[in-house]
Amino acid sequence: MPTARFDLPDIDAFTRPYWDAAADGRLLIRRCGACGAAHHYPREFCPRCWSEDVAWEEASGRAALYTWSVVHLNDLAPHRDRVPYVAAVVDLDEGPRMMTEIVDCAGSDLRVGMPLRVLFRAEAGAPAVPVFRPTD
Ligand SMILES: [Zn+2]
Numbered sequence: 001m002p003t004a005r006f007d008l009p010d011i012d013a014f015t016r017p018y019w020d021a022a023a024d025g026r027l028l029i030r031r032c033g034a035c036g037a038a039h040h041y042p043r044e045f046c047p048r049c050w051s052e053d054v055a056w057e058e059a060s061g062r063a064a065l066y067t068w069s070v071v072h073l074n075d076l077a078p079h080r081d082r083v084p085y086v087a088a089v090v091d092l093d094e095g096p097r098m099m100t101e102i103v104d105c106a107g108s109d110l111r112v113g114m115p116l117r118v119l120f121r122a123e124a125g126a127p128a129v130p131v132f133r134p135t136d
Contacts, residue, residue: 005077008126017056018042022128027059027118029094040096061118063090063132066097070107078123090116090132104133 011019021028031038034051040059045052068088074080086102102110103119116132 062093
């Protein structure tokens with residue numbers, strides 16, 4: 001049976017800088033020049049004030065755990081080879097809330113608000129993807 005992948009992004013001219021930075025180990029967010037708010041996922045306008053004066057900015061990579069779910073069953077590649085894994089929502093230090101995955105931490109050790117740092121999962125045939133692990 002072919003291994004279809006439904007988790008890979010369609011990279012276009014707008015999102016190319018984000019994925020290029022990820023391949024280089026840097027997490028980019030977008031910041032509005034009109035109201036100062038940062039946002040993520042990347043949009044071509046500010047979701048707070050609708051200004052189109054938004055630009056890429058390198059994030060610190062620091063975040064706090066907001067919520068999570070330990071996934072034990074997922075039939076889709078590549079997730080079926082990763083179970084159990086931790087699907088999570090984290091609050092970046094810059095403000096935006098981001099969906100991601102927590103790695104290198106047992107589900108029972110996770111705590112709301114625990115400090116996290118970004119790292120990038122690189123695998124053949126797929127762009128580098130930001131995931132987070134607890135800081136020491
Ligand atoms: Zn704005």
